[in-house]
Amino acid sequence: MGRDERGVTPQSEDFSAWYNELVAKAQLVDRGPAKGTMVIRPYGYRLWELIQGELDQRIKDTGHENAYFPLLIPESYLQREAQHVEGFSPELAVVTHAGGKELEEPLVVRPTSETIIGEMMAKWVSSHRDLPLLLNQWANVVRWELRPRMFLRTTEFLWQEGHTAHADQADAMRETMLALDLYTEVARDLAAIPVVPGEKTAGERFAGAARTFTIEGMMRDGKALQAGTSHYMGTNFAKAFEIQYTSEAGRLELCHTTSWGMSTRMIGGVIMTHGDDKGLVLPPRVAPHQVVIVPIGRGDQALDAARDLAGRLKAAGVRVHVDDRAHLSPGYRFNDWELRGVPVRLELGPRDLESGTVVMAKRLGDEGKQSIPLDSVAEIMPGVLEDFQAFLLRRATDFRDAHTHTADTWESFADAVTQGWALALHCGTAACEDEIKAETAATPRCVPLDGASETGVCVRCGQPATYGKRVIFGRSY
């Protein structure tokens, strides 16, 4: 089948071009006028809402409360935590004029909210009874991007940022891992991305964090995508903003804080984990339309039947859309919904109506088209969608495992990271990480939480390995 004007460059030819063309043609996103900004179109935003709704529920169920903090932060706030300001300064957008005047102190458009939330936490926390303080915010943030890529690196993006304060390190670390678990589950259960949770090495830590944890997914070009991070801040921000409490014993103590975020970047992860040369492949749980019905033929008969069927599917809890664009050919519409990644397409023509059946075509899988009784569609569809969801997770897991190689020699390491990930022992020095990056473009993605204990020497420099287990290395987004 030839590519019509809606087709996209094949992944194997140019993965980047495939991605850039697809996000636009599938109507997920459009370029904004300011450098690196994006317009999230309804189809892309609905996908985000579905992720957001589920993540929000899980955040609430674990005892966190949503709040909202100002977008504009005095520049001096960022300077209070030395590593933090150093990490973010090059990316800041700064408001210098407002209300027709030059401001006395410039305001930074938040790149993240640790500083302003730290300032407020200091006001709100005084006793051990105020702890833990478990907050979350849904917000937009701005980080100036020189090499923007829609969803993956944009000047403005949407996210949630959890910010919590605790009495001691143990409680803060429990929270850090709880957030990481939430992310692991949401990525796996909703987006069907079999992410690996692990800890970042020192060189890849968040600016100002004592420890940074991450979930890493493998994209279909073998690169890693950091899909969510959870940071234990130690007392760094508590010191900078004087977040203190009086303990039961009556002593003034510093809080231990955490922060954790998941963003619209997840949409990029969904696209690059499941998509193929025909376009998007959406996991049913995040698909704006789980099922599209395409009525075929002149007159209203097929359209009426399609609407009737849609009503029954809706009643069965299925997100269904009827494509009533009668001015477009069936073939054009089929291709369109394949491009847009709808899990299940139902075709309903005059012959189907006569025989009381409907043609079902899944977006992926070996079954081809199947003719099924019209009366059974609503009943079987929830199961069909669950199976498709499970199929995608299995497929992505198989892909990840097939592209992950244990590397004990430099040659096998260098080879592994051209195709996927290398599992290697490493000395843990920044200089050695830098050398590896310079030669292969690969970086340590994480030290996996569930990695088996292992000792030995660094795959690159031969010095004794640290971490006590293998590190995942890969090229990344």
Place this chain on the structure above:
Amino acid sequence: MGRDERGVTPQSEDFSAWYNELVAKAQLVDRGPAKGTMVIRPYGYRLWELIQGELDQRIKDTGHENAYFPLLIPESYLQREAQHVEGFSPELAVVTHAGGKELEEPLVVRPTSETIIGEMMAKWVSSHRDLPLLLNQWANVVRWELRPRMFLRTTEFLWQEGHTAHADQADAMRETMLALDLYTEVARDLAAIPVVPGEKTAGERFAGAARTFTIEGMMRDGKALQAGTSHYMGTNFAKAFEIQYTSEAGRLELCHTTSWGMSTRMIGGVIMTHGDDKGLVLPPRVAPHQVVIVPIGRGDQALDAARDLAGRLKAAGVRVHVDDRAHLSPGYRFNDWELRGVPVRLELGPRDLESGTVVMAKRLGDEGKQSIPLDSVAEIMPGVLEDFQAFLLRRATDFRDAHTHTADTWESFADAVTQGWALALHCGTAACEDEIKAETAATPRCVPLDGASETGVCVRCGQPATYGKRVIFGRSY
């Protein structure tokens, strides 16, 4: 009962002080560091989420799709619609530096999104088949405020902004009125605010609109609060941004657009419509906690019973909170929840447990405390809450009607607007509106949609009245 340190200035003494103290003491909001910004605390944000959830559902049910447009807008975009830029220029916050450099063109932090959405609509609309285009965005916006007031006028606020494009005036006007109806219903059904829907006079129109409609609520100091607006833009923005389509007849036509917004200002409306000298009074449908249970006495017996009861209330669909702050006296906790406006308080002490009852105290009403069987609480509570919701709407409606006076003489007009609203005939000239404002601080709030036809002369200048009906005048927020 004396005012303890948590008490607030009585409304009758100083309504503004009452409001400012209450929003902070009820933990709805805190001041942000940048001028006029606010931190919405969990209790305030939950209230917003409850409004937002219901409004979002109604917006979706009427065929609109959510999308997201960039925060930062090139300054030149605002200049394309002359009235629009004139209206917003004094309020803009401007990003001049980003990524460590001075920008070639400054970027405005969106004060509203007509311009950037207009630019995108022009890209997305080409045929009559693309219409109507029905979009909505949930976002933060920034308008520099010289006289900030939490929720009512803040430098940054949260809102939804609907933006739609239509083939002709009739369809765009239908949309404008549909949005106004949504707002009227949400204000009345959720917030128990008996708003009056009507049209703004020319002088009070949105910058760039052809017609502006509003819902106006009466606060307990007799002032009006504009709680939502819906604008018919005519072809003003379509001309400025070239939003055009090819009609069925093959002609190139300009679209007719609308926009409509409701914001966190609504929270201010809830506070000032229902609150009293003891604090907030929250309508059950927007109350973060509809019921608070206060266990009384030493040991775990009351607390266990409270948690058990809370479980049954939750199962009955009630938002319930158990106040387990055993280190605070019952009286302190009772006052605290009255201040925070919880509709129903349940007190559960040792004597109640013995007799199998619980003491119920409603936030308002004449019944006083009632002792009711513990076993019946979960069953009767949804009805109790519905009654309380209806009671608040009736009370607010009675208050509004008692403070609205038909004024046919200047004396009665001037008197009416010191206490509430005046219903008066008006000539419709801006000069006469300005005179009225200069003398009484009252402005035309709206020409009510359901006002009876009436002709006569202007209450101020004696010239023939316009509009064909009476106009609502009042002081306003």
